[in-house]
Amino acid sequence: MGKPEMKIGEISKPRFEFRTFGQNFEESAKRMARLSVPIPEKVWERESVEIYILSKTNDINNTKIRDGKMDIKTYIETVDGLEQWNPLMKGEFPIAKEVLEKDVFPAFQVKMPKLTKDTYTVEEFLAMIDAHPDLQGVRVYKQRFGYMVNNTLCEVGNVLINGAKVVTINSESTEIEDIKKTIADCKLDGVENINYLQAIKRVIGWINKPLAN
Incomplete structure (x- = not known):
């Protein structure tokens, strides 16, 4: 029995992912395209505006808001330098x-802040985030x-993190060896694997570390 074929837009078992961020991946991007x-x-080119909720005490749960919906993914494990994430919850506003x-x-x-209402709009939720000393909402285009x-x-x-432009490139699959081959084929060997949480924290100064280039 062969490996399962990855299909864009379809739910699969939790995927492993290589992703990195920096200023220039032109050569790797050209190879990936070819x-x-x-x-x-429908997936040739997509645009979105999202709000990531960053926590000073959390690096394992990735929370973002897009199109009035909240999405939380949780970190599972790292195998051969590749991270595996799984959906934790999805919710809609009012929440x-x-x-x-x-x-x-x-x-x-x-x-947790004191919650006095039965439901909260996205604006009310973000106001609570802005008022919390350990949380910050970050706008990401x-x-x-x-x-x-492979x-x-x-x-x-092309990503704007609170207006700061960076570039990201990634490969994800349920099959680790397929990702490794893609990393090699796209000349990304040795490039640091950086997820969105880590990249955003570096850009906003919560982590004193540069991006991959």
Whole structure:
């Protein structure tokens, strides 16, 4: 029985991912584009504006808001330098107090503010985040170009983190060896694996470390 084929936009078992951030991955991006098999037109280029919720005490739960919906992914493990993440919860605004108490604030691993309402709009939620000493909302604009190389889902993206421009490139799959081959084929061997949480914290000064280049 062969390996499962990755399909863009379909839910699979938790994927492993290589991702990095820096100022210039031009050579790797060109190779990725040329090595890619044809993909659906809807993922040739995508744009989005998202708000990531950063916590000074948490590096294992990735929380973001896009199109009025909250998405939390949690870190599972690292194998051969590749990180595996899994969906933890998805929610819509207005969001219930019980969801904030049981799922959202525990994921931030911070002291929970006093919740006095039954539901909260996205504006009310973000106001609580801004008022919390250990949390910060960060606006992230993404322009992503999708590819598929060695049966891995890939992208090159122009990203604005609170207006600071960086570039990201990634490969993800359920199959670790396919990602390793893609890293080699795209000349990304030895480049640091940096996830979105780590990249944003470096850009806003919460982690005193540069990006990959």
